[in-house]
Amino acid sequence: MFKLTPFNASPRRRDEFTDFADIMDDFFNTPFRSLRHDSFKIDVEEQEDKYLIHADLPGVKRDEIKVSYDDQTLNIEIERDEKKEDENKDKNYLHRERRVSAMRRAIHLPDVDPSKLKAKLDDGVLHIHADKSEVRDQGYMVEVE
Numbered sequence: 001m002f003k004l005t006p007f008n009a010s011p012r013r014r015d016e017f018t019d020f021a022d023i024m025d026d027f028f029n030t031p032f033r034s035l036r037h038d039s040f041k042i043d044v045e046e047q048e049d050k051y052l053i054h055a056d057l058p059g060v061k062r063d064e065i066k067v068s069y070d071d072q073t074l075n076i077e078i079e080r081d082e083k084k085e086d087e088n089k090d091k092n093y094l095h096r097e098r099r100v101s102a103m104r105r106a107i108h109l110p111d112v113d114p115s116k117l118k119a120k121l122d123d124g125v126l127h128i129h130a131d132k133s134e135v136r137d138q139g140y141m142v143e144v145e
Contacts, residue, residue: 039103040078051109053128062121067128067142069114074107074130120145 045052055076057065066077079102113133119142120127126144 039105040076042076042105042107044107049132051112051128051130051132053107053126053130055105055126055128056124057121057126058124060121060124062144065119065121065126065144067117067119067126067144069109069112069117069142072108072110072112074109074112074117074128076105076107076126076128078103114142117142118145119143 040056042053042055045054053074053076057078060078060080064078064080066075066079068075068077081100109130111132111134112130116131116133118129121144128142
């Protein structure tokens with residue numbers, strides 16, 4: 001038989017001292033953002049009268065995305081559940097992996113008219129169009145097309 005090892009698993013034994021050493025190494029030797037702990041990537045483009053936000057969300061479905069504007073902050077939230085129930089209970093699995101994940105990004109945009117926010121998911125990229133305005137409404141949900 002063979003052993004399955006996740007790609008991000010460390011071969012060494014974990015304890016409080018190695019956890020502390022990892023924290024110190026991460027703080028002093030790596031940039032603050034890393035692929036291991038990062039969420040989805042976004043681009044925010046400012047134009048004279050609007051903001052254009054593009055978020056890479058490959059494999060994410062429209063109903064898993066929630067876009068909201070609250071307290072001058074645009075929030076993009078993704079909640080995924082890859083756990084699937086099998087109809088055939090007679091299978092003898094040696095190894096199975098399923099995961100539930102949630103990611104969130106917040107962008108401070110103080111001069112946005114929330115009633116004119118538009119979001120569209122197209123080929124794994126979420127495009128958000130935010131018109132600038134002096135309107136300072138609090139709290140608004142955006143429907144993703």
